[in-house]
Amino acid sequence: MENDSIHNENNLIPRYNVLKFNFSDEEKLILEELRENLIDLAISEKMSSFNEELILKDIIRFLENRLQNRFDYDYKENLARNMLKELIGYGEISSLIEDDNLEEIMVIGINKPVFVYHRKYGMMETDLVFDDEEKITNIIDSIARETNRRIDQQSPILDARLSNGSRVNATIPPLSANGPTITIRKFKKDPLTIVDLIRYNTLNSEMASFLWLCVDGLGVKPANIIVSGGTSSGKTTLLNALSIFINPMERIITIEDTLELQIPHNHIIRMEARTVNIENQGEITIEDLVKNSLRQRPDRIIVGEVRGKEAITLFTALNTGHSGFGTLHANNSRETITRLTNAPMNVPKIMISSIDFIIMEKRIYRSDGISYRRITEIAEVTGMEEGTIQLSKLFQWDSERDEFKNLTIVSKTLEEMANLKGVHISKLNEEWKRRQLVLNYLVKNNISCQKDISDILETYYLNPDYVLNKIGV
Incomplete structure (x- = not known):
């Protein structure tokens, strides 16, 4: 109405x-x-x-x-x-x-x-x-x-x-x-879920199921992800939606300037930075909170926005076995790397390889002033050659057709996951397709409530065949 x-x-x-x-x-x-x-x-x-x-x-x-x-x-x-x-x-x-x-x-x-x-x-x-x-x-x-x-x-x-x-x-x-x-x-009382984003064509179910597989990591290699884009491009909304793929057994610590994330997870600690009070005292920075989080036995550290000295502390954590997410202001994946490795963040290039994926999101304005969001690319960090960070585009948005192209020939992250799991890469590709079927079912049946999605995903972790049978696969 x-x-x-x-x-x-x-x-x-x-x-x-x-x-x-x-x-x-x-x-x-x-x-x-x-x-x-x-x-x-x-x-x-x-x-x-x-x-x-x-x-x-x-x-x-x-x-x-x-x-x-x-x-x-x-x-x-x-x-x-x-x-x-x-x-x-x-x-x-x-x-x-x-x-x-x-x-x-x-x-x-x-x-x-x-x-x-x-x-x-x-x-x-x-x-x-x-x-x-x-x-x-x-x-x-x-x-x-x-x-x-x-x-x-x-x-x-x-x-x-x-x-x-x-x-x-x-x-x-x-x-x-x-x-x-x-x-x-302002933020919606009921945040957008991954199903909402698929329905709005922010990304498609093939991309979402790939990210589900990588965020979960099958218990052996949860992916580290930077969501990058301009102001109001939907970075926090996407981060919030992707967090539903974090395994329920993980302990999450979120760190933000202003509490925005609404992550549907039971074992979570939410931390908020603090500016000086009316007596000009009591400041607690993002860097202080990232350092403190390392003493709290986190499985996953999520930083609402990476923009200063806390970047080195976060990347040190990622390089020592912790998993993490973060958002950053940049226009493309290469610029994201440039921003991370230069002042004021100054992350050493050798540490950048701890990132698995850079997800670029953009807000596009139509001629009538209405806007919409699209994930314009998902790039994988594949290593470093001759001092240059190597990136491989896995997915890219076609602006003319408003559709997404899968450019994936091979994913380094999936290969590492397969090696650690002791299975052939083809098994992970099969699992990717199965998870896409689950997400397609959720979209088709308009199951977009966070709790309902969480319940189905948790059941899938316990008994995937049961869920696949229930949805008619």
């Missing part, structure tokens, strides 16, 4: 109407009085967060005393809930944050429309315009208070994570000339 808030009206940029609650002049005065009382309470009690239910009850009592018998209780309760959103929520952008169809919310200053990026319609202009700088600042202050972060003239940039997992960046003048800005990257 189409969202009533969306209107195309034949404009280049579609329109998004924001659900708003319009306060009367009297209600605005009450709201400001409540705001002052709440600020005084926060300062006196040194509070960084609030009990919403208690505050809601206090607001309702306050309204009953102030408005007396002029309105019924239902009206006062609804008014109190909207005032609560203004006071300790996110004000006029609250409804945008609650809309799971939105990927990005962009406040670009005063007297300018707020923009959103819709998962289906792409970039949209809303009918919400902030005419008062203080309203935007109040939202930023609320986020800073909630996340125990600092933003002021000395520290005019805020990076934070909301309680729902959304990632926030905010700036204030003089850094942003047109007034305070807020950019919120």
Whole structure:
């Protein structure tokens, strides 16, 4: 069903109407009085967060005393809930944050429309315009208070994570000339699974089943993978989807700047880096967490984004028997290698061979502004010759036909897996095809829930013939 808030009206940029609650002049005065009382309470009690239910009850009592018998209780309760959103929520952008169809919310200053990026319609202009700088600042202050972060003239940039997992960046003048800005990257409550990605043609079932075989590694050689691409190309979504192929017996540690990964695994430790607090203390970097993870007996280390000194620590772990995933910003597989081996990462070339695959993903924009994602190539790291890292493309996306080509003649990873397993490579190729049949069945029957996929995959690990018989193979 189409969202009533969306209107195309034949404009280049579609329109998004924001659900708003319009306060009367009297209600605005009450709201400001409540705001002052709440600020005084926060300062006196040194509070960084609030009990919403208690505050809601206090607001309702306050309204009953102030408005007396002029309105019924239902009206006062609804008014109190909207005032609560203004006071300790996110004000006029609250409804945008609650809309799971939105990927990005962009406040670009005063007297300018707020923009959103819709998962289906792409970039949209809303009918919400902030005419008062203080309203935007109040939202930023609320986020800073909630996340125990600092933003002021000395520290005019805020990076934070909301309680729902959304990632926030905010700036204030003089850094942003047109007034305070807020950019919120939202994540779906139910993340896309490998079945969803196959259905959306981000990759096909042949590629997905190959990756399943390599990620699992048949218990002898789980693959190390770097997912690379540009901003918003879907790297984290793909990493999240591939993680369902990790054997349930493994212990996983994820390390991120901002918690985004939602890995469907029982034995998992999620670690999040920490910036300095309001006292300019307490910073814990990605590198600190990668070093610490090596003391936690991980089977698999997953780094949300590799971009600094932590790269050497991670590659040292990969070279000493640990398995790992990571994402990186680059435009192709060769550039990925170049970025890893140069400042600020400076990974020695001899360590790069610990990567098995580089998966390139790209966001492609159509002429109407709508975008889609494609895995443009899967390259295998095959070794080093005369100081140059050797890459072999196994799969490549054909942009004209919007289909994928299998360029695999031989896979070094599959050969090593076969040797360690003590079987002929043909046995692994047969297993690859069987797993493709399982994924085709899931896609055909629209089995896309993470738990349902996990249950079928776990059953396959225990008794593959049973699963193949059940799906009619």
